[in-house]
Amino acid sequence: MVSARSVSVGPGSLGYTDLPWIIQHREDRCTLCGRCTAVCPKEAIYLAYRRQRMPKLDVLKQSRGNEYRTFVGIRQKTNMANACIGCSMCTMVCPNEAIMPVPNTNEHRTLFFHNQKGQPQTRGGRRNVSGPNLLDRIMFDRISMLTDPALDAGRHEFSLTTTLGRVLAPEEFLKRQREGGWIPPTREIFPFIIGSMSFGALSPNMWLGLLQGVAYCNEVLKIPVVMCTGEGGCPPWVLRSPYLKYIILQIASGYFGWDEIIRAIPHMQCDPAAIEIKYGQGAKPGDGGLLMWFKVSKLIARLRGVPEGVDLPSPPVHQTLYSIEESVMKMIQTMSTAFGHKVPVYPKISASTSAKSVLNNLVRNPYAGGLLIDGIDGGTGAAYNVSMDATGHPIASNVRECYLDLVAQGKQNEIPIFAAGGIGKNGNVTQNGLALIMLGASGVHMGKYIMQSVAGCLGNEKSRCNVCNVGICPKGITSQNPKLYRRLDPDLVAERVSEVFMAIATETKKIMAPLGRSQSLPVGMSDALGISDKDAADRLGIRYVC
């Protein structure tokens, strides 16, 4: 017998039903091969030995007794550090369907213990709000039918590109053309852009796979996809390669990787697609980038010019700048000058009620090539949970407001607005993107959706996985540990990139064709949008339908 007093139950003691995910293990199927325990990124499961009583009743002898055996099988740890994250890698590697994590349908008490040792919860992923979001509920309801025939998405020619970079007013363009003045650089790009995910946040294999896929989209499929580096520089061989033209180089408040970039400028075979200056991020407004020490490998340390194995928290603002005028005007002009005024430079900010003031500043800055607004549903590789869940502004109304502000000034063609934050959160990537485009965005950036669709990222908005911050990504997408990232085959990632963009291109046509649009991306075509939510319709200035 075990004495009741010897059972130690403290305030932080948890049982299986307190955890978000409960491991179901079938002893009858398990062959004890050990693959599940080996693969588990959290070491949440272990091989357990239990003494098991087997009641024995001998009817003939009319005697009762017990026999004992040793149970050998998989059990789950119940401490916070090793709580199962539901990634299901154990299920995927099990040859015999013996194990799987099951979501705890009861409320789980780990919510109250994400503050071990005084540390609030940090994680990767997105705001933990699941279900259809506002973008998912927008319908394209202005169908060309009898007033004019709908187009054939399969047979018509479509123009699906958008402009990245500042565009002059027609009068000014002609004046400068006559006088030989500077005409700001622009790029014709596919409106769905792979958003900023750094070399560091992503594993080398993931990054390579993305780049291969992007190059294939451009050079073989003729879909002019571009991708953004995020803060953390760019591998030197890429900087000196002809693929640089598909890459938007990001500079953020930590300036990581920019020594390497500046040194490479004289050796560049082509100009980068653009320069993105990150001032804010939708997932964690007011926070700088964060690469936790787990992920600062030798390679990353070299690329970023920092010691190995230290946390790399970028400051929340660019330290040399103290005002919007400084940040926006001078920094943009400096970056533009660095690349000979041949590369569009634009800032990225988090969606916020103050977005319009940034925008209006950009309107007056001749070097500003656009504005990227990142909404609250954007993803991140590492942030405090509270920042992710509670801080920020949804993208739709923010983009709409900014677009209408430009419309009032007649400047909507001059400063393209790009939108990010939750595009494809529920898989409806083209629908979400086109909804934002018709609300006024010139294009959209997608990060998390790309990780999910091209590399099989397991994270979701119900607290599944989301351990990108600690470098234990079970798929090898966001890890710098070669043992993990070798699981990810760059060729397969590249193949998925091309599949994803081919599908987005087709779906874009399938949305544009019934609206009778084919010759230009329907930026600001808000008359095509409807939503069955009166308040949202009023706020966005689109049709209420029911």
Place this chain on the structure above:
Amino acid sequence: MCRLALKTANEHFSPYEVLTAMEAMQEGYDGSGLGLLLRGLHFEDYKYNTKHPVLSGIAHTEAALQRLNTLMEQRGFELKYDHEFQTHPEMIEAKDRYRYFLRVYKMPAAFDGKSQDAIDNELMLTRLTLRANGEAHEKDLTVFSFWPDVAMIKEIGWPLDIGNALTLHDNRVTSRVCMAQGRQNTNYGINLYACHPFFIQGVATMTNGENTAFVPIRDWLLGKHFPGYTGYQSDSEVFAHILHYTLKQLKLPLQAYKHIITPLKNAELDAHPQGQFLKGLRDACRRLIIDGPNAVIGTLPDETCLLVMDHKKMRPATVGGRNGAWAIASEMCGVEALIPDRDPSFDFQPMREHTIIVPPDRKELTIWSQLDPYPLAQVA
């Protein structure tokens, strides 16, 4: 579906001829309205000086006409001639038509010495003031145009019936150019202003098809804060305004219109001798790209006529004629009805890259292709 007919000829002709051509195309339209624009005017009972602006419209009440008189006097315009249509009101569907007016005014003395642009603006603002005045008085005054040598009529009903109701066959008013369109804009509700052709400062267009990119284009034009860029009861009104913007504001040649509303594809621009410039023009005017299907027929103050197709070319339009007389119509039978004595084997249906220009001398057509070099020295 809209039916469009335009005739341009060296000799003055009656607008009724064009209405007859509309009748030839009747199978294709709903006959819900008529819009007429006459240019190169001739009045049987008045020797018209083509420098004098003509005010066209409808006074729906006597009070509206009186207000019109007062407003014109206040602005210093002196009435020279008031054309009275011989009307048969019983043949008109609408009952609130007090008076159709075509009035010739003399410019105010204050205009002497003003630049042409300033005068053009004054004329436009006068039209807009009258229009606003009507709209402020339960729409009892409708004004279609106020411009030298241009007259317009718009009405609801079957086109030929309207012609009969206004006795347009009496040759009292004739013209060298006549545009007609046979439909009210039933897409957005009945409104006289929504009927083609649309007119701004001498530039007029009419269109068939639907412009699906209407809202973004309208938003952009409104953002120019040019007083004439207003109205937009019809998605086709933007075609006239884009043409006006191209010619009058940007001061580009007519060929630029096609490059603005339907730019070439990237691959085509790469191969074009002025591709770099045209890419820049496309980017700068990106919000003006139309997304038809549309065929746009237009006329300019110098009596140049034009026809352009949208990029998809899903709307028909044919041009045909002979030295001295040309017709553009949405149907071949329309061209046949307008100029039967031509060689039909020379009729031409433009493709997506073409702009058809009938120059003021009306000797021969120009078929200009977007792929041809662009006629502006500055881009060389």
